[in-house]
Amino acid sequence: MPPAVTDSHAEEATSVLGELATDESGLSESVAAQRLSEYGPNALAEAPSRPMILRLLAQFDNVLIYVLIGAAVLKAILGDWIDFAVILAVAVISAVVGYVQEGKAESALAGIRNLLSPTASVRRGGQWQVVDAATLVPGDIVRVAAGDRLPADVRLIETVNLRIEESALTGEAVPAAKQTAAVEAAAGIGDRTSMAYSGTIVAVGTGVGVVTATGATTEIGRIQAMVSGVEQIETPLTRRLDRFGTLLSLGILGAAAVIVVIGKVIHNFSIDELISAAIGFAVASIPEGLPAVVTITLALGVQQMARRNAITRRLPAVEALGSVNVICSDKTGTLTQNEMTVRTAVTAAGVYDVDGTGYQPTGSVTRDGKPAGLTEHLDLRALVRAMALCNDASISEIDGQWHVAGEPTEGALRTFVLKAGYDAHTPRLAQLPFDSANKFMVTLNERPGGDRTLLVKGAPDRLLDRSNTQLAADGRLEPLDRLRWEAEIDRLSAQGLRVLAAAFRPAADDQETATADDIAEGLTFLGLTGIVDPPRPEAVEAIALCHEAGIRVKMITGDHVGTARAIALEMGLVSDPDAPALTGADLEQLSQSRLREAVPDVDIYARTSPEHKLRIVSALQAEGNVTAMTGDGVNDAPALTRADVGVAMGIKGTDATKQAADIILADDNFATIERAVEEGRRIYDNIRKSILFLLPTNGGQALVILVAILAGIALPLSPVQILWVNLITGVTLSLALVFEPAEPGIMSRPPRRSDGPLIARPDLLLIALVSVLVAGSAIAVYFLTTSHGYSLAVAQTAAVTMLAFGQLAYLFSCRFLNSSSLTLAVLRGNPMVWWMSGALVVLQLVFVYAPFMHTWFGSAPLAAIDWFATAGLAVLMFLVIEVIKRWDLHTSQ
Template sequence: MSAPTLWHNQLPDVALAKLESSSNGLDEATAQQRHHTYGANRLPAPPSRSVVLRFLLQFHNILIYVLLGAAVVTALLGHWVDTGVILAVVFANAIIGFLQEGKAEKAMDAIREMLAPHASVLRAGKRQTVAGDRLVPGDIVLLEAGDKVPADLRLLQVHGLQVQEALLTGESLPVEKQVAVVAAAAALGDRTNMAFSGTSVTSGQARGVVVAIGANTEIGRISGLLSGVETLTTPLVEQMGVFAKWLTLFILTVAALIFAFGYFVQHQDFSELFMAVVGLSVAAIPEGLPAVLTITLAVGVQAMASRHAIVRRLPAIETIGAVSVICSDKTGTLTRNEMMVTRVMTADAALQVVGEGYAPQGTFSHRGQPFDPAELPVLSELGLVASLCNDAELKHQDALWLVEGDPMEGALLAFAAKTGLDVTQIRREWTRTDMIPFNSRHKFMATLHHDHAQHACILVKGAPESVIGMCQYQVVGGKLQALEAAVWQQQAETIAAQGQRVLALASRRVPPHHTVLEYADVQGTLTLLGLVGLIDPPRAEAASAVAECHRAGIQVKMITGDHAATAAAIGKQIGLQHTDKVLTGVELDLLDDADLAAVVLNTDIFARTSPEHKLRLVMALQAHGMTVAMTGDGVNDAPALKRADAGIAMGQKGSEAAKEAAELVLADDNFASIVAAVREGRTVYDNIKKVISWTLPTSTGEAAVIVLALLLGMLLPITPLQILWVNMITAATLGLALAFEPTEAHTMQYPPRPRAQPLLSGGLLWHIVLVTTLFLCGVFGIYAYALDQGYSLALARTLVMNTLVVMEIFHLFFIRNMYGTSLTWQAVRGTKMVWLAVIVVTVAQFAITYLPPLQAVFATEAIALGDGLLIVGIGVALFVLVELEKQMRLRLRR
């Protein structure tokens, strides 16, 4: 079979001949034989791994290996509670990953469910209904309004056929179909002689021949793209993977060297040395870090949910905070996916119309000034045509105005109400007695109406090129004048050039006895009332959201299947930066990957694009090292959503395929919610960075204490069990408190971080060295003081343990304000979570220091008041020194 992209360039008779079919369809025997040859009309299911294997693969991660190693170490120490906590973290991570596994398979399941379950076909000249999966190439399919297209069809006959193709092209309006040949290079949205599988018939009738089924259809190609798209890892997961590898190598190397030095050079006892090295490993491995990171991400999930952004995969939270470019679909994302009359042109004035979608409330303006529609009587006549020459209905449901019927006709009803008419009352007063329905040949709709006062009129709406030619008069100052057709044609072209759909509205008074409407009644006898321009308007919040993205250093690019002029008009309204140039899908096909990567940075609008184009654009931006977010709602967006670093699907109007392929779902379909998600994502990353910046120096400081003691051949100033206690109590409280830190004021005022930015920056490494040095001074200082005072070894170690905890508490207050000063009331006041953590740690330390049962377990002794004040003084000294260093560093930077 030929690829479906060839059939739109074939004449209907040629297509039938190539498919060895006829206008009567296939006979049953041929259909059976072809079903055996070509298979079922369904999308192939992807190969799946066993449940057990999928679960076991969740443990194939270096960070998990580190955690399991830490669990073994704690088990060797006999601290079974901590072992249980670590293993619980490991299994929790594995379960989360297991539940999120298989997004692509779910997305393709969602696409498969979009295929029509049944189809009406001609077999041997007789109409019959067959299961959708029994269709074969060459079948003749009959389509009617409300049908779902069951396969890719080359249309043979059409009668007013319009098909909603938004799920494939992103175009908001139904596409008018015809049977004439179109160019071989025509974009998907311009193949007007084709009906594609999964799309919906909104009006009219047609018959077409099946040219592609299953995986060979356009929707099948998208499924194939989706299965072949590589899912990128997030920056955090990538960096944590690298960090975990180096950390593991470093800890193992240091432990081995220390053990070798102590055993072969200092000739220490093997068992004591081994336990000391185990203590070193416990101190060095930040086993609580993954758990705290997971909780930090989970807190971000809750915060994003309150801002209508639902996170489907935890690491995606910090990814959205790192995005440097947002590739947005137009329809339903930047726009409302609702048609609206935004411009009215009469012979007397050009008016702008303001409102919200289909809501029947709004205002008019003329040259930027408010305009009262009562000042221009012809507006009421335009409203009359818009109300009566119309088959749609507006309904108010769940605080939303919805349209039943054609979206453009719904927009006309809203416009009529804005002119001051009561549409319901008007429709009761004027009875429709006859009509000429719209079809693609004559491109207009005409209706005949009578009222109870013996008045009658003909009302017409349609394409300007058709309606203007049917008119004899125009209304100027409330009076009839001869029509200036050339002027009106120019006005129509001006409106269309702004990306708007243009309709001409006309009328004619007829005698009351005129009850039958003929084509002759509307030819050359009408009065042209005016032109209306319709567009799917941008969301009210979109412009401010785009502006905030630009202030945060984030580029916004529109990628749509709609026409170039429409995309450019919307792009200007929402404030995109490069609106002077629009690249179309045909132009993109002429560019190789290198050329595309060169132009993609300076182009913000891409029109008439296919799924492959969206995928190429995302990859071209990623080739520049950019972190890309892709928003969308249609099936056509699913491959790009999956490939993007952060896929964002629309929750209300988005397809299930788009939602399953995305990491985030916007519950309110609002582009402005993306900005809120970016803000939360940046907050989460800042908090993660704070957690790491607090954890690594403290872990390194603890480890350095043991390393220095072993190198000096002295008794450990703190036991492995006490080190484990410090790790457990502080990581589960102090580290966790940082997960709840609020958004900082400057969060959206700096550019996105580079994707390759390491977690261990030069500044953090210096901070680790500084804090480790201060920890060593504090620990060995208090240890030397205790020995000098003649304290027992147990009491000296108790002082050291409490000194470590107090220094970590004061270090926490420093880290909370690592970008600004910590010497403010707001900084000292902290948050509820910070003080709750400090209280819990303080109570726990008092318990382990003063309660006899715990003293027996941890080998501690009670501390005198004076020594306790000395410990607090050491913590204050650490805070003052690191704060002074930060202020000097900030001043030098400025």
């Protein structure tokens, strides 16, 4: 086996060939077969997966599922087989949903494997042939052309105008120009111009190279290893619910044990009475509707987010977005439009501004705020003509969207030409395509009068080196002012603009070719264009809203730091032109502990690799942040897997990224993330409202049992009657809060603490006081009716009705937990409250007056005065709860 080649991008091609014991004629078939047995196939290993039954059973290892199963067992003990079946079905459905949604990392690995090319053109024994890409080995000579996907990592040894689309690895929107010269050993992936990597796609040109890495040792293989090794983080809601469910279960078991001890030791209850009391208490205490309410709330949130172009793959991720306090965002296509746009043009006469964004040719060219026509501005006309004729791109409208055929930068220039109003067609006689070594393109064009002209477009420094004159405003030639042009180039570059220049020189009437030697000198410099991938206007507004909501937005991009800082400043992501930024090279010099210290203050990261993105997300999480990560390339998959919420681009994102993500943006728009965060906060609010509604109502029912046991009196409510209250409120009132709209100012609040409890200390006080109110009113009604000579059945029916109406009153109070519900707004905004309230009243009427209910539940008809009394007490309860809320909110501030 030949020695492994390290840093092949930094070695000369001949040295790499020597180290791999090969040459440009390729390996022999026998040597290739021997190396294949040594290195193994050029394929990514499939991740080991657990058997389906184990994955399904693992879904039941959840405290909430335990609570559901416990409640179902209690229902079975009581012989309530309908409720038993319903609750058990909820538990099974929850487990099945979790099973279906599990395995985002495994899916991401499958998506990465799909990036590999199935075949490769390889030179074996001096002959070119097409082979299965899995049979490639280090030392093989392969060739690629436009449209090909790289089958392995390759050190280039020949290139012809080769540019490769590497956005999946680097995040850069523009294809990377490739050449054969060695680069610095410390160069990041985006700067390794001598290398081509597995899974990337050739945009233009051809290339030949030697395979340096295959399978798991390629860059994509390394990313796959990172994805499989990333520890997935539980969402804040999952952690809170687990902690809450554990504490609640322990509390219920402890209280039930106390009841048994008190009933036996103090009141000498029989075993049957103790069992009945303990079951009644447990049934009253367990909020068996909570898991269903949480699941329904999240499911409805998924639908709402889908309508807002955010497709959710995992239910808990919906709420997790509401906890996010840091969003790490890719730049290209997310914060920006991923459509290159000419923003400014500079000639010897001055600066021209270009309106409009993207490839849609609507906009104008102005100078000093006035339209600049090509007839009056000969300098501008000459620049526009050069950019139009020395250009191979075209733009077209398809289904209402403008698209470019060709290079994005040339598409931007084509759009600029149309905005300027130039539509002349001059025959092209010859051309010299853009080459990464020359960094310019040349065309030979014939004008209507027969004159021939060489037009040049390319890197400003290369054209300035070949120019000695410039075109003045009136069309005359004047000496080149190189210092002025270099100052303009620096100015445009500082704005994050990609700068291209144009020049020309007359050609002989009989000239038929265009070569680099033809423009070695004597060019007339025409001017510059500044091109940018413009920010999305809605993303600028979304970033401002995120900042108002206390959410930091951090840009992590493969672009150069100057471009990244300029875009960040323009978008309002930072306000200081000298805002700190870290590059991939900087990150390499920082330990993880030093990075943890740096990440709170740095919002711009440039020239990053997959490892860097993963380290940044990990450092933010180590500092206690709930982090969302956006991305579209396979290089983003490890960080998306690690993040609390991974967000993939639905339009331009790779399959690997979508499979690793929790949420997919259907419109690739950062503003959608901000809207999803708002939806996540609304969902959490509604879950919190549902919990704060369920706990006091269950607590009140449990207190009724507890007080009766402590006092040694007959139970005011039988266990089956408590079941009835749980049933009707569980299927009506508890679901009404699921549909609550967002409260005003929801995005003006700071993010929740990720380590905070599900139930805050002020909430505990509210739960306790409301529980006492609910229990006290039911007990009071029970004793009032019995003291007036009513039968036990009537007294218990009145108490049940009081519990139902008391919970209805509390429902309206729960609609606004952060403000008073003593407002007309409590009657509006959620029609489901009225539908559920009506359903509750109808069901309670059935309980009171249906004869079969009298048999099943021991209920009895009530007189009209009893209804008015319980309704009046419910209104009084509402007012008292509002006083408690006002005091609670005041003391918690």
